[in-house]
Amino acid sequence: MKVLKFGGTSVGSAKNIQQVANILSDYQQSGQRVAVVVSAMSGITNKLIEVGNRAASGDETYKSLLKDIESTHLTAIRELIEVRRQSKTIAFVKLQLNDLEDILRGIFLLKELSLRSLDILQSFGERLSSYIIAEFLTQEGVPAEQLDARKVVRTNSVFGGAKVDFVTTNSAITKHFAETDKMQIVTGFIASSESGETTTLGRGGSDYTAAIFGAALNATEIEIWTDVDGVMTTDPRVVPTAFSLQQLSYEEAMEMSHFGAKVIYPPTLQPAIKKNIDLRIRNTFNPSFPGTLVTSKSGQEDWPVKGISSIKEIALVTLSGSGLIGVPGVSSRLFGALARGGVSMILITQASSEHTITFAVAPGDATESKKIIEEEFFNEMASGKVNPVEVQNNLSILAIIGENMAHRPGVAAKLFSALGKNGVNIAAIAQGSSELNVSVVIEQKHLHKSLNALHEIFFLSDMAELNVFMLGLGLIGNTLLTQMRDQAEYLLTERNLRLNVVGAANSKKMIFNETGLDISLPKDEILAEGETSSAAGFVEKMIEMNLPNSVFVDCTAGDSAVKLYEKILLNSISITTPNKIANSSSLDYYLRCQAAAKRRGVKFLYETNVGAGLPVIGPLQDLKRSGDKIIKIEGILSGTLSYLFNTFSAGMKFSELVKDAKEMGYTEPDPRDDLGGVDVARKILILAREAGYHMEPSDVTVKPILPQACMDAESVDDFFVELEKANDLFEKQRAEAEIDGKALRMVATLDEEGKATVSLEAVDNSHPFHGLVGSDNMVVFTSRRYFNEPLVIRGPGAGAEVTAAGVFAEIITIGNFLIN
Structure with a gap:
């Protein structure tokens, strides 16, 4: 039967x-x-x-x-x-x-x-x-x-x-x-x-x-x-990747029912438990599916957690005060009074000091609970031995459940780590001695994000998902999209990582889709149905979506989004960017962004600020973390300037070389942005800060290489007219360097006293910079450990492909950090 x-x-x-x-x-x-x-x-x-x-x-x-x-x-x-x-x-x-x-x-x-x-x-x-x-x-x-x-x-x-x-x-x-x-x-x-x-x-x-x-x-x-395929790992309306469990124990089923699983009602189990009768949860509309078996034993799955349940709306009520410490019968009075008042408690936790007792109730019972407690402890409150009752609203409970959690080290650590990395603060924690259930109270606004993050970490550890928000689909941004599309299958099959681009924008349009945008389409088609774009609007929508494992990718060149970096980081969203403005603007803002990332436990990565795809900042940070002392930094930090002075030789007019470089796309639309040394100054400033020097932009001295007439020209065409007049000046410097067996290089330097300069220098063949070719960049670190033989890093320092690849690598780094 x-x-x-x-x-x-x-x-x-x-x-x-x-x-x-x-x-x-x-x-x-x-x-x-x-x-x-x-x-x-x-x-x-x-x-x-x-x-x-x-x-x-x-x-x-x-x-x-x-x-x-x-x-x-x-x-x-x-x-x-x-x-x-x-x-x-x-x-x-x-x-x-x-x-x-x-x-x-x-x-x-x-x-x-x-x-x-x-x-x-x-x-x-x-x-x-x-x-x-x-x-x-x-x-x-x-x-x-x-x-x-x-x-x-x-x-x-x-x-x-x-x-x-x-x-x-x-x-x-x-x-x-x-x-x-x-x-x-x-x-x-x-x-x-x-x-x-x-x-x-x-x-x-x-x-x-x-x-x-x-x-x-x-x-x-x-x-x-x-109407569902058995007991699900969590609420499928909130977590699309939820799936049905093959088997649960009676105890696991009751715990999940208590914390919001709707397919089983706890009293239902009592007659079955007494007679040791199996229950099976099945789907009327999918009768061929076997559903979930609820029996005396937990399933054989190797997961330590069998389900993640939640109660969306609860309130926390806290009784505290020195008058509770060591006084027998306090808990009995508290819970007895609440029972007489018909208040049912969902969760109870008490500090080991006995100074506070906190419990969770349905929101509708919070006011009544406060009233009951105040009446019961009126005398203690009047004498100041017990504090006024504290009520916190707009909270939710999350519970991870499973018999296999017992004596399994690291389960709670994964729970707290996943929540912490996603900026979710825990208001209360409760765990029974059976280790069958670990419950936490969080802000209600974070419930959606938390359920998805925990489900991924406990049930989808073989496949992780990173939610990517991309601002700026110009040359670098579009190249990055192409690389992400081309590497998607590899990342999924070899790294078990799925990059889910959920937001994208250029200067005109922005679009969002929580399930992911189709990045196989051209960027114009991706944005076709988008709304009017602004950096502030994009960031507000990103924060409002509140998705787990999120990263903001800023591929813009302006400061509109940069002004919002601190806000983004404080909302527990990691950042990777080739935009160097944030790290080369005021020291105060640089430090605030660094502090925000540290405070929220998220990543703020910007390797491409200095060397495009060339690893420069990472090795510098490693040296510093290992206790090394940076004595000197020298760098060829502009691929454009490297190309110009590596190519400049006898018989060439410098103005024609610059004009050719501009036509090939090597320079900015206005070459003075390169030749003026401002970009190089920003990069040496960033390296100085990473080395531990608290410097402002004004602390970097740039020795101009262009005559003032070139800098004052009203247009780019006028600039080239003035630059042509300076050809003899540049040829003279080149020829003098060649006579001495040297080569001209635009060098950025930071010395041990924290003095930073950018200048055109002639270096001899004993210096690593002498042999540079093409648009390669080079950074030379002299430190206590690398004193006689400085650490030299050399490679392509410019170009959309290498810059995008550097950002792509940082996205994967953030993914590994958030999910592992």
Whole structure:
């Protein structure tokens, strides 16, 4: 014998009832005897409560709502039952609805809706649905009959949540089933008292009915048929990657139910546990799926955590004060007073110092809890021994659950680490000695992000996802998108990392999609449906989305987004950027951004600020972290200037060389931005700060290489006119250097006293800079360890490909940091 229970959604329409009938027909044809418990049609119980409330308030619109209830059932009959058989079914329904109407009329006249009356009202939902289903099954060749559970399930007279008399009930159920061979379609949720009055079994009562019948009949299994594929790892409405579990223990199921899992109601399990009967949660609309087995043992999966449950809305109430320390009976007084006031606590935690006791309640109970405590501890508060009661609202509870957590080191660490890396603060923690459950209280606004982050770390450790927000789709940004697209399969298969671009923008449009943008499309198509773009608007939307494992990629050249870096970091979003403005602007802002990243435990990476794709900042930071002392930094830090002076040779006009470089895209639109040394000054400033020197931009001395007339030219064309006049000046410097066996190089230098300069220098063939070719950059670190043989780093220092590759590498670094 199996007991099957079908919920309101499963029997919510004629089409759904037909699906239920197909399932039951399969059982009948296989020779498996089953008893079937059904709920009211979807939404009917709520309507019955509403119709009662309207009648009790003297609102005659209850009659129209009653008509809606009647219409729902008559429509189902007409769609399910053949015309020649409809009269019997309709007559039964009409008779029941007439009784319902009489009861409502009495409620309307008395202006009173007692719990006793409410139980009677609610019973009609199951009474109607079970009869219609039994008649349809009989018509379809499955001999069935309605069993009104009030005939066999006996309870006390506590209306709204009656207690079952199992001795009487078990005897009545056993006797009834011994006398019939027909499939019994049992009304869920309802029962009757010893005096024959209708009672209900409380929230989740239909599941409870199934467990009662299963235990009485010694069923081999109780199947709870609902609209999901079993018990999910977490709420699939919040976490799209949630999946169904194969097996849970009774204890795990009860813990998950307590913390928000809707497919199982805890009291349902009690009769099954007592008889050691397995439960299985199955999907009416996917009957071939085996669902989740709930049994005495946890599943064999190797996951330490079996599920992540949550309660979206709770409040924390805290009692504190020196008057609590070492005083016997404080907890008894507190919890006793709350119990007398009818307040149910969800979570309790107490500091080891006994100075504070904190508990979580439903938001609606917070004010009442505060009032009860203040009355109970009035004298202590008046004397100052106990502090005023503190209430924190807008909170949620997260709970990780699993028997395999017991004695498994590192589970709690993963929980706290994942939350911490995503900027989620924990307001309270509770864990039982069984280690079956670790619960934390967090801000409600972070619940979505937290569930996704924890689900990924505990269930999808073989595949991690990083949410990427890209601002700036110019040359570097677009190149980066191409690289991400080309490497997507490799990252997924070899690194188990998925880069999910959820936001993208250029100077005109921005677009967001939490499930990810299609980066295989050209950038114009990606942005086609976007809204008007601004750096501030992009950042606000990114913060509002509050996604886990997020990184902001700034590929712009201006300062609009830079001004928001501190805000981004303080919202626990990591940053990678080739934009060097933030790190070369005021020292105060540089330090604030560094402090914000450290405070929130996120990454602020900018390797491409100095060497494009060349690793310069990383090695410098490694030297500093290892205790080395930087004595001197010398650098060729501009790919453009490197190209110009590496290429400049006898017979060349310097002005023509610059013009050719501009046409090839090597220089900025205005070459003075390169030749003026400002870009190089920013880079040596960044290196100086990374080396530990607190310097302002004004502390870098740039020795101009261009005549003032070139700098003062009103246009780029005028600049080239003036530059042509200076050809002899540049040729003279080149020739003098060549005579001495030297070469001209634009060198940035930081000495041990913290003096930074940028100047055009002639270096001999003993210097590493002498042999540079093309647009290569080079940085030379002289330190206490690298004194006689300085550390030399050389490679391409400019270009969209290498710069984008450097940013791409930092995105992967951030992904590994956030997810591992």
